[in-house]
Amino acid sequence: xxxxxxxxxxxxxxxxxxxxxxxxxxxxxxxxxxxxxxxxxxxxxxxxxxxxxxxxxxxxxxxxxxxxxxxxxxxxxxxxxxxxxxxxxxxxxxxxxxxxxxxxxxxxxxxxxxxxxxxxxxxxxxxxxxxxxx
Numbered sequence: 001x002x003x004x005x006x007x008x009x010x011x012x013x014x015x016x017x018x019x020x021x022x023x024x025x026x027x028x029x030x031x032x033x034x035x036x037x038x039x040x041x042x043x044x045x046x047x048x049x050x051x052x053x054x055x056x057x058x059x060x061x062x063x064x065x066x067x068x069x070x071x072x073x074x075x076x077x078x079x080x081x082x083x084x085x086x087x088x089x090x091x092x093x094x095x096x097x098x099x100x101x102x103x104x105x106x107x108x109x110x111x112x113x114x115x116x117x118x119x120x121x122x123x124x125x126x127x128x129x130x131x132x133x134x
Contacts, residue, residue, distance in 0.1 A: 062131070069127030072134065 063071050074082040104110055 065128060065132070068131030069124050072127050072131035075134075 062068070070082070070086055073086075077085075
């Protein structure tokens with residue numbers, strides 16, 4: 001380590017009192033700004049309207065396109081079933097390759113699975129379109 005000469009020592013600024021004073025001024029300034037904003041917010045609150053009611057969804061609210069079919073289904077089935085049934089369906093579809101490990105020997109089984117998949121996709125597309133236009 002290089003030795004500090006007396007001339008270099010005189011030109012340096014000590015860290016402890018000077019830097020701490022500077023940081024304290026910054027903290028006090030930021031606190032003044034935060035307290036000013038908080039005071040303005042308390043004295044003149046900006047109301048956006050009625051408080052949110054989780055049991056009453058406004059008519060103009062619609063989800064993104066990939067949730068429209070599920071949103072449309074919630075209009076016609078109970079809310080608990082509308083949440084649980086899609087969740088169980090996703091879990092079954094995810095775990096199905098691990099559950100069914102036997103090879104398919106007949107074309108009939110493949111055809112039935114293809115028909116079930118096609119019907120599911122068509123129902124999803126129809127529900128999405130129906131949810132958009134309703």
